[in-house]
Amino acid sequence: MTHFTRLCAAALALLLAGSAWAFDAAIRKNLAERYPQMPVIDEVSRTPMPGVFEVRINGSDIFYTDAEGAYILRGDLLDTRTKRNLTEERVDKLTAIDFSDLPLADAITIVRGNGQRRMAVFEDPRCGYCKQFERNLATLNNVTIYMFLYPILGEESVTMSRNIWCARDRARTWGDWMLRDQTPPQARCDTAAMDRNVAFGRKYKITGTPTLVFTSGQRVPGAIPAADVEKYLTGTAAAPATPTR
Numbered sequence: 001m002t003h004f005t006r007l008c009a010a011a012l013a014l015l016l017a018g019s020a021w022a023f024d025a026a027i028r029k030n031l032a033e034r035y036p037q038m039p040v041i042d043e044v045s046r047t048p049m050p051g052v053f054e055v056r057i058n059g060s061d062i063f064y065t066d067a068e069g070a071y072i073l074r075g076d077l078l079d080t081r082t083k084r085n086l087t088e089e090r091v092d093k094l095t096a097i098d099f100s101d102l103p104l105a106d107a108i109t110i111v112r113g114n115g116q117r118r119m120a121v122f123e124d125p126r127c128g129y130c131k132q133f134e135r136n137l138a139t140l141n142n143v144t145i146y147m148f149l150y151p152i153l154g155e156e157s158v159t160m161s162r163n164i165w166c167a168r169d170r171a172r173t174w175g176d177w178m179l180r181d182q183t184p185p186q187a188r189c190d191t192a193a194m195d196r197n198v199a200f201g202r203k204y205k206i207t208g209t210p211t212l213v214f215t216s217g218q219r220v221p222g223a224i225p226a227a228d229v230e231k232y233l234t235g236t237a238a239a240p241a242t243p244t245r
Contacts, residue, residue, distance in 0.1 A: 023067050027053060030069035047077060048086070059205065060094040062087060096217035097204055104146050106193035108170045113142035117233045120213040122150040122201055125160040125177060127209045133223035134178040140226060143233065147174065148197045150209055161194055163187045 024044040031038055043056040052064050052073075064073040076087040082093075102120050123130040137145060149165055151157035160177070166187035167173035176182035200206075212220045214232045 020194065023053060026067065027055065027065055027069040031055070031072075034069065035072070038186075049154050050125050052077070052136060054090070056094070060091055062090060062094075066173065069173055071191065078193065084211065092218060095205070095219060099213065102146065102148075102213065103200060105191075107146035107148045108164075108173050108174055110145040110147060110174075111143075112140060112145075115142065115144040117143045118146070118215055119143065119229070119233060120146040120148060122148045122197070122206050122211045122213075124150055124153045124157050124209040125164060125174075126151075126153045126157040129223040130210045133174075133210045136223065137224040138179060138228060140233075148200075149194050150197055150201055150206070151190055151194060152201070152209065158194075160184070162189075162191050164168045165189065165194060167192055211214055216218050 023046075026042055027044050031041065040056045041055055041057055042059065043054075045054045045056075047054050047064065051066055052081040053067065055063050055065055057063075064077065065071060076085050078087075079086055084151065094181060099118070099120070104120075107120065120135070123133070149161040151161040163186055164173050164177065166189035167184055171185045177184055203212075206219075208221055210221075210223060212224070212232070214220070214230070216232075218232070220232065
């Protein structure tokens with residue numbers, strides 16, 4: 001690359017950077033003035049679609065606007081050439097949870113077979129979809145499941161979670177309740193782990209149960225079929241599975 005070519009490339013980069021900053025500033029200013037009820041904008045970025053910009057708020061909420069912030073579009077941005085849902089891919093990236101960040105000591109560990117494959121799931125014991133999902137999980141083998149008690153459906157959920165967490169055999173008590181409707185006996189112990197689970201879920205905006213987290217970092221909501229769980233465990237899932245909720 002010649003010196004002149006390098007200078008041209010640098011000038012173009014500066015021009016594009018200045019242009020991007022100008023769009024960012026104009027969009028933020030105009031939306032704040034015209035739509036004052038909007039939360040603080042986290043980020044403004046270009047999309048592959050000419051003239052359309054992504055606006056991100058609340059960490060992972062996305063909508064689209066023009067260069068002047070005159071219009072707002074909500075919905076999915078699809079690439080018809082590659083058949084990709086660009087909005088879905090972006091949200092998946094924004095909501096990913098690093099598996100190493102999970103407080104595994106605060107989970108009920110369930111090992112089946114050699115336990116080589118790993119996944120985590122946040123569940124409320126009073127959640128009907130979670131019971132359905134547990135039946136799906138029961139068909140899997142060679143997997144370690146870190147089950148985080150996530151009582152968000154009311155006081156009964158908190159009490160049930162406490163009785164499960166404080167049981168002598170947590171994994172068996174969990175299975176007895178979720179798979180066989182055997183109510184766990186009253187029990188008491190230190191339940192700080194459940195408080196930490198709820199705090200973790202709030203931090204990462206886990207708003208429903210079950211919510212699955214895989215070692216890839218991807219999270220998937222809902223009681224998906226066992227066959228789809230297998231795809232995520234083996235890394236062959238091409239797109240988020242469709243939950244039954």
